[in-house]
Amino acid sequence: MALHVSPKWLAVEPTHGTQTRPRSAVRVRCTAQSSSAPATSPSYEEGELERPRWAGETPLSRIVAAIIEFKPLYSILKFGARQVFISTAQKKEIPWVEMRKQIMSSDVYKEKAAVEDPSLVYPDYYLKPFHAYDEGNLSWLAAAEAEPATMSMALRAIPEASSAEEANSVMRGNWLDAIKRHHLQFAKGCEIKDILDIGCSIGISTTFLVEKYPSAKVTGLDLSPYFLAVAQYKETRRPPRKNPIRWVHANGESTGLSSASFDLVSLAYVIHECPQRATINLVKEAFRLLRPGGMIAITDNSPKSKKLQDLSPVLFTLMKSTEPFLDEYYTLNLEETMRRVGFVNVQSLLTDPRHRTVTGTVLLS
Numbered sequence: 001m002a003l004h005v006s007p008k009w010l011a012v013e014p015t016h017g018t019q020t021r022p023r024s025a026v027r028v029r030c031t032a033q034s035s036s037a038p039a040t041s042p043s044y045e046e047g048e049l050e051r052p053r054w055a056g057e058t059p060l061s062r063i064v065a066a067i068i069e070f071k072p073l074y075s076i077l078k079f080g081a082r083q084v085f086i087s088t089a090q091k092k093e094i095p096w097v098e099m100r101k102q103i104m105s106s107d108v109y110k111e112k113a114a115v116e117d118p119s120l121v122y123p124d125y126y127l128k129p130f131h132a133y134d135e136g137n138l139s140w141l142a143a144a145e146a147e148p149a150t151m152s153m154a155l156r157a158i159p160e161a162s163s164a165e166e167a168n169s170v171m172r173g174n175w176l177d178a179i180k181r182h183h184l185q186f187a188k189g190c191e192i193k194d195i196l197d198i199g200c201s202i203g204i205s206t207t208f209l210v211e212k213y214p215s216a217k218v219t220g221l222d223l224s225p226y227f228l229a230v231a232q233y234k235e236t237r238r239p240p241r242k243n244p245i246r247w248v249h250a251n252g253e254s255t256g257l258s259s260a261s262f263d264l265v266s267l268a269y270v271i272h273e274c275p276q277r278a279t280i281n282l283v284k285e286a287f288r289l290l291r292p293g294g295m296i297a298i299t300d301n302s303p304k305s306k307k308l309q310d311l312s313p314v315l316f317t318l319m320k321s322t323e324p325f326l327d328e329y330y331t332l333n334l335e336e337t338m339r340r341v342g343f344v345n346v347q348s349l350l351t352d353p354r355h356r357t358v359t360g361t362v363l364l365s
């Protein structure tokens with residue numbers, strides 16, 4: 001990969017922000033683990049700005065917002081964005097249409113009743129059109145296209161890769177290495193036994209976590225029962241696992257799961273899809289769910305990415321037409337939010353040319 005500059009670990013001194021629950025009552029002792037840290041941290045190029053010029057309250061951003069607000073133009077943009085997604089993927093040998101057909105013509109529909117919580121109340125932002133789907137993530141079409149869409153995203157991040165699979169494994173490998181490095185540095189030997197993947201979608205990030213931590217119990221949680229049905233369906237098509245993945249249909253802002261019951265909470269490519277208030281709630285909920293010494297790992301678009309800062313106006317207009325919360329995402333200081341919630345050892349690393357992985361720990365008492 002050609003994009004190497006100096007390492008971008010942004011270590012931040014532990015601070016003690018407003019914790020959402022007292023931790024002093026829980027005492028944990030951990031024993032040393034034998035695993036070693038990944039040899040090197042990747043380094044990718046940052047832009048000169050704190051965030052892309054088109055994010056937040058800028059004249060450019062206001063023009064884009066006005067275009068998107070104008071419904072007839074929005075419909076054209078939305079249609080255009082969808083065509084661009086599909087044709088770009090097909091050109092890069094991601095068989096989008098075939099992959100969609102395979103899911104849509106399968107038995108996946110039978111899985112929905114088993115994973116769905118019919119009493120779940122969806123947050124308002126989740127009921128809006130999204131990613132060029134009128135029903136957002138609450139549809140079979142979105143669920144059937146989630147895998148090719150993820151593969152395209154990986155190839156955009158690692159365009160030098162020879163295939164989408166290779167791009168995905170580089171992107172996910174760097175993310176997992178950042179988690180491992182943070183864990184070895186700060187967890188003082190606490191083992192990762194229970195993992196929660198919030199916003200697991202159709203289970204791609206969950207599967208990477210399971211394969212990296214085969215002895216852990218892994219839970220994938222998502223708001224879309226359609227995505228969870230695909231995740232479960234894919235699991236039924238492979239040999240049974242020693243620790244089967246548990247799928248939970250819930251809001252990551254308020255999961256209903258027990259406090260201090262996880263060692264790692266992951267949010268992979270979730271928060272750019274959420275308004276700021278939801279992101280803050282997701283971070284608070286992760287803090288509540290983690291044991292002392294446990295860690296959060298949030299991977300998503302990096303505001304400092306040179307690639308994203310250099311995007312053309314046409315591309316960012318298309319992007320914004322399908323991602324309604326990008327302005328809120330880029331203007332939230334995520335690291336500061338995590339510290340305020342109570343996380344310590346907050347670190348941020350560009351783990352590929354477009355994405356950062358931000359990690360933090362719950363203080364080990």
Ligand SMILES: C[S@@+](CC[C@H](N)C(=O)[O-])C[C@H]1O[C@@H](n2cnc3c(N)ncnc32)[C@H](O)[C@@H]1O
Nearest residue numbers: 137199200201204205222223251252268269270
């Ligand atoms: C881009 S997908 C994540 C992909 C997946 N983690 C991966 O890395 O392949 C974002 C997911 O977040 C989910 N999501 C958004 N808001 C959520 C919330 N408040 N609680 C749970 N899931 C949420 C969406 O349903 C969607 O499946």
